[in-house]
Amino acid sequence: MLLVATVVESQAQEHIDALLNGDIESNRHGLTMRSAIKRDPATGEIIKRVVEFTAIDDKSLVKEFIAAFKTDRNTAEVWDENESGSTYNVTAVWLNPKRVYTLTASGSLVTVYAQTIYREEKSNNN
Numbered sequence: 001m002l003l004v005a006t007v008v009e010s011q012a013q014e015h016i017d018a019l020l021n022g023d024i025e026s027n028r029h030g031l032t033m034r035s036a037i038k039r040d041p042a043t044g045e046i047i048k049r050v051v052e053f054t055a056i057d058d059k060s061l062v063k064e065f066i067a068a069f070k071t072d073r074n075t076a077e078v079w080d081e082n083e084s085g086s087t088y089n090v091t092a093v094w095l096n097p098k099r100v101y102t103l104t105a106s107g108s109l110v111t112v113y114a115q116t117i118y119r120e121e122k123s124n125n126n
Helices: 001-009 014-023 059-075
Strands: 031-039 047-057 079-085 087-094 100-108 109-117
Touching: 001 059, 014 059, 059 087, 059 100, 059 109
Parallel strands: none
Antiparallel strands: 031 047, 047 109, 079 087, 087 100, 100 109
């Protein structure tokens, strides 16, 4: 039973992650990707991973990301979608580990912000 739960979790946002993790042709121009990892200083354990991806002047990639988000929609615990004119915004949340993905697409510009929280940080006040 545990194996089945693990498989489902890993497939939660598989289409979005496939685009973010390498299905995008590296020779496309106008792409920027930034990432950061926060670790527990005592253990080195990853607490949070953040990735920001932006593509300019690539309408086909905008369509690919919109399709990936819509495909992965049925696995999200929370889905907030807004379309206004040519701008399309989605925030999707998956749990265990907590993942918050945000898509903003307008014309030929797409930005994806992906945050994975592996564990909540401990407050220094305790």
